[in-house]
Amino acid sequence: MTEVKEIDWYTLAAIGIVGGLVAIFLAYFLNTTLKVSYFAFLGAVGAILAILWGADAVRRICKYGIGTGVPSIGMLAFGMGLLATLLGLKIGDYLVTQTGSSYAIYAGPIAALILSLIQGAIIGYIANAVLKMKIPTMQIGMIFIAGAASIILMGFSTTITGSFDYSSMIKYVFSTGFIAPLFMIGALPMLHPFNASLGPDEDQRRTLTLAVEASLLSTMMFGLMSLAVFQTSMLSSAITVVLGLIAWVYAYLAYFKKVKECGVQILATGVLPKKEA
Amino acid sequence: MDPITLIIILLGITIGGLLVGVGVHFVPVGGAPAAMAQATGIGTGTTMLAFSSGALGLISAGFTMHDIMDGSLKSAYPTFGPAALDGTLFSISGITSNIMPILLVVVAGVVGAMIMMVILAVVANILYAFAIAVPLVSAKVKFDPITGDRQDLYVTRGTEGHGTPTVAVISSLLGGLFGGAGGALLYLAFVAGGFGALGVAGIATAAFLTIGIFFVNSVLASYNITGTIEGFHDPKFKRVPRAIIACTIASFVMGVWAIALIYLGVGVV
Amino acid sequence: MVEATLVLSLGTAALMGACATIAGAAEDLESDFGSQSNANSQVQLAPQVGYLHRYYNKAVSGEPVAYAFLCCTGAAIALALMAALKVNPVIALALGALIASLMYGVYATTAYMGRLTSQKRFGQPIYLDILYTTTPSIIAHAFIAAMAIGTFSYLMNWVLGQPFPFPILAMLWGVIVGGMGSAVGDVHYGAEREYQNKPFGMGLPAAQSGKIVQKGEAGLRNSIDVAGYCVKHGAPLTGFGLGMTVFSDSWREILFTQYWNGWGAMVAGLLLVLIWVIANRILEMWTRKTYGPYKTAED
Numbered sequence: 090m091t092e093v094k095e096i097d098w099y100t101l102a103a104i105g106i107v108g109g110l111v112a113i114f115l116a117y118f119l120n121t122t123l124k125v126s127y128f129a130f131l132g133a134v135g136a137i138l139a140i141l142w143g144a145d146a147v148r149r150i151c152k153y154g155i156g157t158g159v160p161s162i163g164m165l166a167f168g169m170g171l172l173a174t175l176l177g178l179k180i181g182d183y184l185v186t187q188t189g190s191s192y193a194i195y196a197g198p199i200a201a202l203i204l205s206l207i208q209g210a211i212i213g214y215i216a217n218a219v220l221k222m223k224i225p226t227m228q229i230g231m232i233f234i235a236g237a238a239s240i241i242l243m244g245f246s247t248t249i250t251g252s253f254d255y256s257s258m259i260k261y262v263f264s265t266g267f268i269a270p271l272f273m274i275g276a277l278p279m280l281h282p283f284n285a286s287l288g289p290d291e292d293q294r295r296t297l298t299l300a301v302e303a304s305l306l307s308t309m310m311f312g313l314m315s316l317a318v319f320q321t322s323m324l325s326s327a328i329t330v331v332l333g334l335i336a337w338v339y340a341y342l343a344y345f346k347k348v349k350e351c352g353v354q355i356l357a358t359g360v361l362p363k364k365e366a
Numbered sequence: 367m368d369p370i371t372l373i374i375i376l377l378g379i380t381i382g383g384l385l386v387g388v389g390v391h392f393v394p395v396g397g398a399p400a401a402m403a404q405a406t407g408i409g410t411g412t413t414m415l416a417f418s419s420g421a422l423g424l425i426s427a428g429f430t431m432h433d434i435m436d437g438s439l440k441s442a443y444p445t446f447g448p449a450a451l452d453g454t455l456f457s458i459s460g461i462t463s464n465i466m467p468i469l470l471v472v473v474a475g476v477v478g479a480m481i482m483m484v485i486l487a488v489v490a491n492i493l494y495a496f497a498i499a500v501p502l503v504s505a506k507v508k509f510d511p512i513t514g515d516r517q518d519l520y521v522t523r524g525t526e527g528h529g530t531p532t533v534a535v536i537s538s539l540l541g542g543l544f545g546g547a548g549g550a551l552l553y554l555a556f557v558a559g560g561f562g563a564l565g566v567a568g569i570a571t572a573a574f575l576t577i578g579i580f581f582v583n584s585v586l587a588s589y590n591i592t593g594t595i596e597g598f599h600d601p602k603f604k605r606v607p608r609a610i611i612a613c614t615i616a617s618f619v620m621g622v623w624a625i626a627l628i629y630l631g632v633g634v635v
Numbered sequence: 636m637v638e639a640t641l642v643l644s645l646g647t648a649a650l651m652g653a654c655a656t657i658a659g660a661a662e663d664l665e666s667d668f669g670s671q672s673n674a675n676s677q678v679q680l681a682p683q684v685g686y687l688h689r690y691y692n693k694a695v696s697g698e699p700v701a702y703a704f705l706c707c708t709g710a711a712i713a714l715a716l717m718a719a720l721k722v723n724p725v726i727a728l729a730l731g732a733l734i735a736s737l738m739y740g741v742y743a744t745t746a747y748m749g750r751l752t753s754q755k756r757f758g759q760p761i762y763l764d765i766l767y768t769t770t771p772s773i774i775a776h777a778f779i780a781a782m783a784i785g786t787f788s789y790l791m792n793w794v795l796g797q798p799f800p801f802p803i804l805a806m807l808w809g810v811i812v813g814g815m816g817s818a819v820g821d822v823h824y825g826a827e828r829e830y831q832n833k834p835f836g837m838g839l840p841a842a843q844s845g846k847i848v849q850k851g852e853a854g855l856r857n858s859i860d861v862a863g864y865c866v867k868h869g870a871p872l873t874g875f876g877l878g879m880t881v882f883s884d885s886w887r888e889i890l891f892t893q894y895w896n897g898w899g900a901m902v903a904g905l906l907l908v909l910i911w912v913i914a915n916r917i918l919e920m921w922t923r924k925t926y927g928p929y930k931t932a933e934d
Contacts, residue, residue, distance in 0.1 A: 158411055158697065159696070160411075160414075160696040160697050160700045161411070161413045161585045161588060161589075162585075163696075163700075164413065164581045164585060164700070165581060165582055165585040165586075167578070167581070168577075168578040168579065168580075168581035168582040168585070169578075169582055169620075171574070171575065171578040172575055172578055172579070172620050172623045172624060172627075173623055175571075175575070175627060176623045176624075176626055176627045176630075179627055179630050179631075179632075180630070183630050183631075204623065208619065208620070208623070211615070211616070211619050212582070212586070212616060215586065215612045215615055215616060216586070216589060216612075219608055219611050219612045219615070220586065220589050220590050220608055220609075220612055221608070222589060255634070256634040259564070259567050259571060259634050260567060260634055263567050263570045263571045263574065264565075264566050264567030264570055264800065265711075265714060265718075265800055265802070266570060266707075266710070266711065266714065266799070266800025266801060266802030266803045266804075267711050267714075267802060268570065268571075268574050268803070269574070269707040269710075269711065269802045269803045269805070269806040270704070270707045270708045270711045270802060270806075272574070272577075272578075272806075273700070273703050273704035273707055273708070273806060274704050274708055274738075277696065277700075277704055277742070280696060281695065281696060281742065281745075281746070282749075284694055284695075284696055284746075285694055285695070285742075285745055285746040285749035285750060286749040286750070286752070286753050287679075287694065287750060287753060288750060288752075288753025288754045289753065289754070289756060290752065290753045290754065290755050290756055291753045292753075295749075295752070299745055299749060302745065303742070303745070306738050306741060306742075309738075310708055310711075310712065310734070310735075310738060313712050313715055313734065314711050314712060314714075314715045315715075316715045316716070316718075316719040316720070317714060317715040317718040317719050319719075320718070320719045323719070341741070341745075344745065344748075345748070348748045348749075348752050348761075351752050351755065352755060353751060353752045353755040353760070353761055354755070354758070354760035354761065355760065355761045355763065356760045356761070356762055356763065357762075357763050357764060358762060358763070358764040359760075359762070360855060361687045361688070361689070361849065361855065362687060362758060362760060397673070398672075398673040398674075398676040400673070400822070401672075401673030401674050401817070401821045401822050401824075401825035401826070402673075402674070402677065402822075402825045402826050402829070402830070402838070402839040402844075403822065403825075403826040403837075403838035403839055404838055404839045404840075404841060404844075408818045409673050409817055409818050409821055409822055409825075410672075410673070410698075410699065410814050410817040410818050411697060411699075411817075414697065414699035414700065414810065414813070414814055414817075415814055415818075417699070417810055417814075418699060418810050418811045418813075418814035418815075421807040421808075421810050421811055422807075422811060422880065422884060424807065425797065425799070425804065425807055425884070426884060426888070428797060428798055428799055429795075429796075429797050429798075429888055430888075430892075430897065430900075431798075432796060432797065432798040433796075433892055433897065434897070437796060438892055438893060439892065439896060439897045442896040442897065443896070466896075470896075470897050470898065470901070473898075473901045474900070474901065477900075477901050477904035477905060477908075478884060478904070480904070480905075480908045481880065481883055481884060481904055481907060481908060482811065482880060484908050484911040484912060484915075485876055485879055485880050485883075485911065486814060486815060486818050486819075486876070487818075487915070488911050488912075488914060488915045488918075489815070489818075489819050489872060489873075489875065489876035489879075490818045490819045490822065491915055491918055491919070492872065492918065493819050493820075493822055493823060493868070493869065493872055494822065494922075495918055495921070495922045496868075497822075497823050497826075497827060497868050497869065497872075498822065498823075498826050498827060498836075498838070499835060499836040499926060500836065500837060500838055500922070500926070501919075501922040501923050501926050502918075502919045502922055513916070513919075515919075515923065516928075519928035519929065519930055519931070520923060520926075520928050520929065521838075521929070522837040522838035522839075522840065522929060523840060523929065523930075524838075524839075524840025524841050524842055524843075525838040525839060525840055525841065527838075528838040529922075530915075531919060532912075532915065532916055532919060535912060535915055536912075539908065539912070566798065566800065569798045569799065570799060570800050570803060573799050573803060574803060577807075
């Protein structure tokens with residue numbers, strides 16, 4: 090049987106960083122220049138690219154058996170990413186007030202990403218050197234999941250509020266309590282694919298298809314939550330939810346096709362198969 | 367905000383995170399085997415068990431702080447609210463004049479966490495006693511360090527113990543103590559850093575940033591434990607020094623980000 | 636928020652305790668339908684040791700995290716509906732819980748298919764009828780749990796005056812209910828129902844791991860049979876644990892904060908902990924006396 094070549098994780102990192110940031114910037118740019126909020130769904134596109142990056146990094150760390158289960162890694166990544174992201178976005182807002190130029194806001198997500206990568210590097214070093222976990226992929230893996238968490242937070246936050254600046258995040262995401270689902274169903278698409286596909290016959294393409302499917306579910310939920318923010322222009326929320334729903338149906342059927350392609354026996358019903366003695 | 371206050375907030379965050387990390391080591395975690403009555407302890411994963419007790423501690427501390435700032439305790443501690451609003455709560459003068467309410471919030475966190483831990487352990491023991499019909503014993507020690515009961519005769523052959531004996535329950539209360547105190551201290555540090563002045567948005571942000579740092583320390587501690595631990599009588603408990611170093615460094619770095627954020631000003635434009 | 640009198644607060648705390656009890660029981664039953672979390676490690680192991688099965692291998696990240704995301708999503712959507720469309724809170728909580736539990740059901744199906752596909756070399760097949768018949772039960776019980784937790788989180792914020800926004804409270808209580816179900820209810824499933832053919836009154840020796848019951852009372856064992864058994868002991872006890880937690884924490888805060896400038900509530904809490912520890916000691920001595928040792932001392 091020919092071995093399917095896996096996508097290299099640096100390629101996925103590039104897609105996640107560049108694609109994620111471009112999508113978030115585009116959403117903000119279109120929303121502010123056209124003075125609408127219909128392009129909030131582009132934030133979700135950026136988050137999905139970052140989720141692909143993060144889910145693959147989780148895969149590579151956890152294949153070595155870290156002993157405490159996969160969900161903890163997702164929570165660790167988001168715990169690391171949250172404070173660094175908030176600081177980065179505040180730097181963006183601060184630069185706008187200091188320089189007076191509204192283009193300084195775009196420095197915010199870049200600062201958030203860099204701070205998260207630094208945070209991930211420090212935690213990865215602690216895990217390998219101080220806690221002696223000795224997992225080869227841990228150092229780079231931690232950097233990647235922290236960076237992915239940062240872009241996921243910013244991307245989905247743009248889906249809810251239409252922009253990524255610090256004030257929107259505090260006013261619309263934290264004060265309503267939406268930060269709780271942002272954290273949880275932002276982390277789930279990153280950790281669920283590998284956890285759900287755990288086993289000796291795990292396959293990267295199938296795992297990443299599941300990551301896309303799970304992130305589209307989250308997109309629909311965030312679209313519904315954005316109703317509280319876009320109370321005067323509910324069309325924006327409707328766009329996010331409808332596009333998410335159509336894409337989700339497609340992704341779920343693609344996942345089911347991959348399951349069938351893997352050759353597992355699918356029975357409509359029946360008794361247990363007879364084992365060879 | 368003057369530099370001394372910022373340093374004190376940084377210390378608060380570091381010590382809070384460290385307490386959380388240390389507390390996780392006291393909690394008797396049986397993990398998946400405990401759910402099959404194969405191991406001593408509570409049958410949940412390390413990270414999430416510590417977080418469950420920290421969660422109730424945080425809810426309790428939030429309740430008490432709200433009572434002190436705008437509720438029934440406002441007249442008893444009049445200086446706390448204004449100090450939190452103008453950011454002087456963690457200055458030297460702020461701490462000395464508000465030491466009682468600060469202590470009250472920390473103890474509220476401790477009590478909340480301890481209630482959660484004891485109910486988790488004891489209700490699980492009720493199930494072990496009546497549904498599985500096994501004695502509550504540990505296989506790691508021959509005699510219970512606190513009650514002196516003989517353990518090894520009451521352990522099913524082939525298992526590592528079942529249920530949560532008294533030494534593990536006491537150990538879990540210590541875990542709740544450290545975890546609840548750490549969580550409440552983190553929450554106080556963020557509120558003192560200026561989030562207290564932002565109303566509901568500030569309280570929510572302070573609470574969730576606490577949850578974030580709690581998660582980081584809890585997961586690092588569970589990586590140190592690698593699986594299950596029965597409490598302070600378990601040989602794995604000797605690994606605590608590694609966790610102290612790891613959690614201190616991690617919490618310190620996150621504290622640096624936090625005071626950078628506080629320095630730039632947490633208010634919305 | 637409402638300015639609460641003592642009577643209103645106590646009544647709300649009682650209602651919250653009742654909601655929490657229902658939520659705890661529904662949570663444990665749902666995790667039994669799906670064989671989630673701890674006991675699932677045995678279901679995962681079984682094909683590798685040659686024991687094929689018809690259980691629902693739902694590996695969605697462990698109960699605390701799963702219930703955290705279920706409850707906070709339900710609460711957040713309810714908040715959005717209340718704020719934007721001015722929907723009545725009760726209906727909003729129900730709709731939010733419904734949407735969140737549908738999402739939860741989709742995660743359950745992908746987990747079942749994913750885990751079994753990654754084990755295909757052991758010959759474990761995917762049974763579509765298990766998927767079709769069990770998933771609706773999972774969604775239903777998840778709905779009960781999400782709505783109950785959303786309701787008492789909302790009451791905690793709105794009447795009792797807890798300052799955190801109620802989606803954050805729902806997330807924290809979701810973690811707590813998941814921890815309670817995992818610690819209490821899952822043991823009934825894992826130690827008793829999964830290994831029902833082993834003798835009663837002992838733990839599970841390590842050599843027996845993975846050799847789960849394959850045949851049921853009539854036909855093959857499905858996960859639906861598991862819930863019918865655990866509802867008699869494990870699920871109500873889980874509900875009792877969560878109800879006690881919610882009620883004790885609210886009760887001591889409402890009644891005793893007025894004494895000693897707030898320290899009364901702390902003393903009350905510590906006394907409560909002491910009572911539970913003493914009760915545990917009495918229980919421990921009772922089990923040792925009633926069940927006796929497995930072997931006599933050599934000396």
